[in-house]
Amino acid sequence: MSNLLEVNGVSKNYGDFTALNNVSLTVPKGSIYGLLGPNGAGKTTLIRIINQITMPDSGTVFLDGTALNANHITDIGYLPEERGLYKTMKVGEQVLYLAQLKGLSKAEAKIRLKYWFERLEIGDWWNKKIQELSKGMAQKIQFVVTVLHNPKLLIFDEPFSGFDPINANLIKDQILQLRNDGATVIFSTHRMESVEELCDDITLIHKSNKILDGKLVDVKRQFKTNTYEVGITVQEKSSLQQELSQKFQIAPANFRTLGDELKLNIKLSENDKANDLLSFLTSRGDVSHFVELIPSVNDIFIQTVKNN
Amino acid sequence: MNHLPLIIKREYLTKVKNKSFIVMTFLSPIIMIILISVVAYLSQLNNDKQRTISILDESGLVKDAFQNSEHTKYNVFEDMTLTDAKTIVKETSNYGLLHIGKLDTINFVPTQMEFYSEESPSLSLISDLEGILENKLTDLKLQKAGFDIEKIKTSRATVSIEQESFEGQKTSKIDSVLKLIFGGLAGYLLFMFIIIYGNMIMRSVIEEKTSRIIEVIISSVKPVQLMLGKIIGTSLAGITQFLVWIVLGGVLLIIISTVFGIDVTQMQSPQQQMMQQAMENPEANMQLQDIMTAFYNLPITNLIIAFILFFICGYLLYSSLYAAIGAAVDNETDTQQFLLPVMMPLILAVYIGFFTVIEDPHGTVSTVFSFIPFTSPVVMLMRIPFGVPLWQQLLSLLILIGTFISIVWFAAKIYRVGILMYGKKPSYKELIKWMKY
Numbered sequence: 001m002s003n004l005l006e007v008n009g010v011s012k013n014y015g016d017f018t019a020l021n022n023v024s025l026t027v028p029k030g031s032i033y034g035l036l037g038p039n040g041a042g043k044t045t046l047i048r049i050i051n052q053i054t055m056p057d058s059g060t061v062f063l064d065g066t067a068l069n070a071n072h073i074t075d076i077g078y079l080p081e082e083r084g085l086y087k088t089m090k091v092g093e094q095v096l097y098l099a100q101l102k103g104l105s106k107a108e109a110k111i112r113l114k115y116w117f118e119r120l121e122i123g124d125w126w127n128k129k130i131q132e133l134s135k136g137m138a139q140k141i142q143f144v145v146t147v148l149h150n151p152k153l154l155i156f157d158e159p160f161s162g163f164d165p166i167n168a169n170l171i172k173d174q175i176l177q178l179r180n181d182g183a184t185v186i187f188s189t190h191r192m193e194s195v196e197e198l199c200d201d202i203t204l205i206h207k208s209n210k211i212l213d214g215k216l217v218d219v220k221r222q223f224k225t226n227t228y229e230v231g232i233t234v235q236e237k238s239s240l241q242q243e244l245s246q247k248f249q250i251a252p253a254n255f256r257t258l259g260d261e262l263k264l265n266i267k268l269s270e271n272d273k274a275n276d277l278l279s280f281l282t283s284r285g286d287v288s289h290f291v292e293l294i295p296s297v298n299d300i301f302i303q304t305v306k307n308n
Numbered sequence: 309m310n311h312l313p314l315i316i317k318r319e320y321l322t323k324v325k326n327k328s329f330i331v332m333t334f335l336s337p338i339i340m341i342i343l344i345s346v347v348a349y350l351s352q353l354n355n356d357k358q359r360t361i362s363i364l365d366e367s368g369l370v371k372d373a374f375q376n377s378e379h380t381k382y383n384v385f386e387d388m389t390l391t392d393a394k395t396i397v398k399e400t401s402n403y404g405l406l407h408i409g410k411l412d413t414i415n416f417v418p419t420q421m422e423f424y425s426e427e428s429p430s431l432s433l434i435s436d437l438e439g440i441l442e443n444k445l446t447d448l449k450l451q452k453a454g455f456d457i458e459k460i461k462t463s464r465a466t467v468s469i470e471q472e473s474f475e476g477q478k479t480s481k482i483d484s485v486l487k488l489i490f491g492g493l494a495g496y497l498l499f500m501f502i503i504i505y506g507n508m509i510m511r512s513v514i515e516e517k518t519s520r521i522i523e524v525i526i527s528s529v530k531p532v533q534l535m536l537g538k539i540i541g542t543s544l545a546g547i548t549q550f551l552v553w554i555v556l557g558g559v560l561l562i563i564i565s566t567v568f569g570i571d572v573t574q575m576q577s578p579q580q581q582m583m584q585q586a587m588e589n590p591e592a593n594m595q596l597q598d599i600m601t602a603f604y605n606l607p608i609t610n611l612i613i614a615f616i617l618f619f620i621c622g623y624l625l626y627s628s629l630y631a632a633i634g635a636a637v638d639n640e641t642d643t644q645q646f647l648l649p650v651m652m653p654l655i656l657a658v659y660i661g662f663f664t665v666i667e668d669p670h671g672t673v674s675t676v677f678s679f680i681p682f683t684s685p686v687v688m689l690m691r692i693p694f695g696v697p698l699w700q701q702l703l704s705l706l707i708l709i710g711t712f713i714s715i716v717w718f719a720a721k722i723y724r725v726g727i728l729m730y731g732k733k734p735s736y737k738e739l740i741k742w743m744k745y
Contacts, residue, residue, distance in 0.1 A: 015741050051527040053728070078527045084520030089322060097318050101311050101528035145524065 004029040004153060004184040005050065010059030012045055019045040021208040022059070027153075027186060027201070032179055034199035034216070035188040036297075038305055041205045043188050044081065047155055050186075051078050064152060074103040077151035081158045081188075083142050085130045092126035095145055102149040109148065116144045120170065135162050143171060147178060154178060155186045160194060172198065192298040204301065206308050216297070223295040223303070226268045229253050231261040231289030232281050240284055248272070261288055311529045312537050319512070319541025324548060333549045337557040345564050359403040361437075364393045366410045367420070373444035380436075394424060404429060406437060484694075488666055491690035494615050495661045498622055498686055502654060505546040505623075506630035509539055510643065513634030513727070522727045531724040535635075536716075539627045607695060614692050617705055622685025625712045626650065632719035635726030636734050657683035661690040669694035679704050681711035718743070 005027040012020040020042045027033045037043050048054045050061060052068060061068040063075060086094055092113070099109035117125070120140050130138055139162045147154065156175065160168045175198065179185055187199060195202065195216075202219060204212035212219065230253070234240050240262060244250050249267040257263070268277065274292070281287050295303075323329055362383045365371035374382035383402065385393050390407055397405040404425030423429065423437065447457055513535075516522045525534060633646040660683065664673045669691050678688040678696070684704050692701065725742040726734070734742075 048728075053523070053526055073528055076527070078524070080520075080523040080527075082520045082523055085524075086322070086516075086521055087519050088326070097314070098524065098528070100314055101525065142524075 002029055003027060004064055005186075006062040007046070007050070008060045008062070010046070010049060010056045010061065012042075012049065012054065012056050018208045020049075020056070023205065023208075023210045024059075025203050025210065025213055027184060029184055030179065030182060031200040032175070032185045032187055032198050034195045034202035034297075035186055035205070036195065036202055036301060037205035042208045043205055044157070046205070047078070047080075047157060047186070047188065050153075050155065051076060074149060075152045076155065077102075077146040077149065077153070078155045079142060079146040079157060079159055081161075083139075085138060085141060085145075087131040088129055090126070091128050091130065091133075091141055094130065095141065095148065098145045099148050102151075104149050112148055112150075113144070116148060120144065120174070136164060136167055139163060140167065140171075143174070147174075151183065153184050153186065155188075157188045158190070159187070160189070160191065192296065192301060195297045202297070204304055206305050209308075211308050212300075212304050219300060220295055223300050225293065225295070226270070226272075227293040228266050228268065228274060228277065229255065229289065229291045229293055230264050230266055230277075230281065230287070231255070231257050232285045232287050233259055233261050234285035237262045248277075255289070257288060259288065263289075265293065310533075312533055312540075315529065315534060315537025316541040316544070319538050320544050323508070323512075323542055323545035329545070329549070333552050334556065337553050337560060341557060341560040341564060344561075359433075360400075362393065362397050362402050362405045363408070364388060364390065364405060365408045367408050369448060370408060370441060370444045373440050397424070398426075408441075487693035490611065490693045491665065492662065494611075494619075494689040494692075495658065495686040498619055498689060499654060499658050501546060501550075501619075502623055502626045505542055506627045508546070509542045509627050510630040510634035511640065512538060512542060513631050513723075514637065514640060514643075517635070517638065517727055526727065531727065532720045535628065535631050535720055535723050539624065539631060543623065543627070607692070610701075611692055614701060615689060618685045618689050618708070621705070621708045621712050625681065625685075625708070625715055626654065628712075628716045628719035632722040632726070635723040636729075636739060637726075653680075653682035654686070657686035661686050665690045665694075670696075675700075679707060681708045684708055 003026045005025075007023060007025045009022050009024055010020055011018070011022050023042070023046060035043050035046070045054065049056050050063075050068075052070070052073065063072050066072075089097075095113055096106060096109050099113070100106060104112070116122075120143070122137075122140055122144070125133065125137070125141070130141070133141070143159070146156070154175075159171060159175070163171060172194070175185060175187075187195070189195060199216050201215050202213065203210060214222070232240070241250070241264070244264065244266065248269070251265045251267075253263040253265045255263060266277065268274065278287065278290055281290070358379055358381055360381045360383055362385055363371055363374055364385045371384045374384070376382055385396075388396075393405055393407070404423055407422045407424065409420035421441070423434065450460065451457060516525070529537075629650050633643055633650070636646065637643050657677065660673065660677050664671065664677075665687060668674060674687060674691055677683045678691050678700070685708065688696070688701065688704050721743050722739060
């Protein structure tokens with residue numbers, strides 16, 4: 001079994017409004033899976049269906065090979081975007097309660113809680129009330145609540161919101177560590193740089209439909225434009241630029257260099273080879289910069305959403 | 309997985325450990341008792357004042373009819389003009405002056421009497437005086453007509469009708485009053501319980517919504533379980549609070565009445581007054597025994613079982629509505645439009661209970677409303693002490709349970725959708741739409 005989660009043709013309507021329309025996806029075991037989409041696309045609905053908070057109108061969901069059922073609640077850890085804790089309850093009591101709801105025994109929960117408090121550098125908070133903590137501290141507690149019962153599937157909805165860069169990094173490292181320990185992570189966010197950094201696979205949902213999915217590398221390959229960013233030092237800048245413009249599609253580029261180079265984006269046609277371009281350029285001057293432009297997730301996101 | 313006990317435990321503990329709950333639990337009986345004591349003390353103070361009323365009886369016929377009593381002292385003037393008497397009464401700051409003019413014949417009495425005072429006297433004072441005068445003059449008239457007063461007095465008969473149903477159950481006036489007290493207490497208790505703890509449930513649902521913890525919780529438990537856990541946990545906290553109130557209130561009452569010597573039982577509620585009137589029988593020594601028999605005549609077992617069943621069902625019915633309201637809104641100020649239709653039948657039930665059932669416990673209105681599920685818990689509880697046929701009780705309970713189940717189902721639906729809805733206040737139309745989600 002290589003896929004932990006399989007969603008097959010799931011649809012959900014709220015009255016006349018379609019929140020999800022025949023969405024299918026597979027989440028490979030041990031991967032970090034980016035669930036992307038503009039606001040109101042249907043991500044939260046999908047996550048809630050996986051969590052059995054709402055039931056789909058049609059379609060099936062399989063977790064680890066079996067159809068979703070009540071026993072799976074303990075296999076999933078969910079950090080919702082709209083999160084919070086009981087403000088007047090003490091940290092220790094609260095986490096123990098929530099862990100027990102996820103099926104842990106009280107004694108077991110206590111042991112793991114101590115471990116996680118150390119791991120996340122959470123100090124002596126056991127007897128503090130949530131309302132006495134800063135937002136970032138409360139977020140850390142929330143993270144512990146999500147992972148404490150050692151779930152197979154972790155679902156994080158905007159996990160870094162509310163964290164300062166240091167703590168955001170700490171949480172990111174924890175997520176990677178959890179993945180390395182065998183957990184599968186579904187990761188929903190609008191911060192594309194963290195998608196670049198963390199995700200192995202992505203799915204893009206827009207207006208209730210899945211419009212793109214696959215391994216991040218494959219998706220990027222699919223969106224590559226065969227464009228190279230070039231910096232070259234020559235005497236006659238304008239004549240070289242003219243010469244190049246006859247052969248290729250070019251555009252002025254902007255990047256930092258130390259010298260006074262001619263900077264261009266050169267788009268190759270399908271038959272052209274990068275090597276030919278490079279040897280052509282080296283015959284004309286000193287090449288200080290030659291990089292293939294890889295589309296960012298941000299660009300892919302904007303481009304795909306706009307085209308749909 | 310069944311998390312119900314865990315949820316109940318948490319709800320109960322957080323309620324009971326809550327500071328304002330603890331303060332309320334221990335402070336309100338103290339405040340209540342202090343309030344009652346102050347009122348009792350004040351009314352005693354008022355009664356202790358002895359009033360002096362001067363009598364100027366120019367006819368000389370009735371002056372010996374006025375006997376000093378605990379609260380009133382009569383001061384009879386002899387051989388004085390009205391003007392002098394008035395001045396004296398004013399100077400000695402007596403309460404007032406009753407003037408009875410010279411009577412040529414006792415037949416024209418009423419026009420010959422006046423009462424002078426600084427402030428206008430209370431109705432009871434005037435009617436007391438009138439009573440004394442009427443009795444005396446009636447006696448005089450009878451005497452004049454040649455009757456023997458003593459004979460008339462001894463031949464006066466007193467009657468107390470014994471009531472008995474065809475099944476042989478004996479009842480009396482004391483019975484009825486006792487029944488009223490039992491029924492009223494049960495109905496009122498339910499009413500108070502629903503209002504206090506229904507609101508508490510509602511607030512706790514809203515709190516879960518506003519603190520946004522709800523999504524974390526319901527990814528672990530079913531919303532229905534959470535709702536029921538909340539209702540049961542809060543109710544248990546409520547029962548705890550009620551017990552503390554009863555125990556604490558009782559202890560305080562005893563302490564205060566022994567230490568300060570205030571007889572709190574002298575405070576009279578309308579029911580107690582009725583009870584007293586009912587007990588004003590000539591044979592005073594029979595009273596206690598009468599009350600005891602009346603008490604044993606009550607259908608005690610039926611009363612207790614019915615109380616428990618109707619109380620639980622009625623309370624759960626309303627509290628699940630409160631929970632649904634809490635789930636539908638974002639903050640407490642938005643609850644008003646939904647609370648009104650919930651409160652209406654409840655208030656109606658109490659009014660019917662206290663006016664119609666007292667008037668006629670088996671009349672059409674009382675009977676019908678003891679079957680309508682939203683009013684039946686209160687109305688039926690008040691009717692039962694008067695003896696309601698078993699089939700009626702069972703039918704009413706059956707209707708109540710049926711409604712209760714469908715209301716819980718309905719409330720759970722609203723709850724399930726509502727707890728995840730933020731932002732806008734839903735309309736009734738939207739609530740109905742939620743049913744289909």
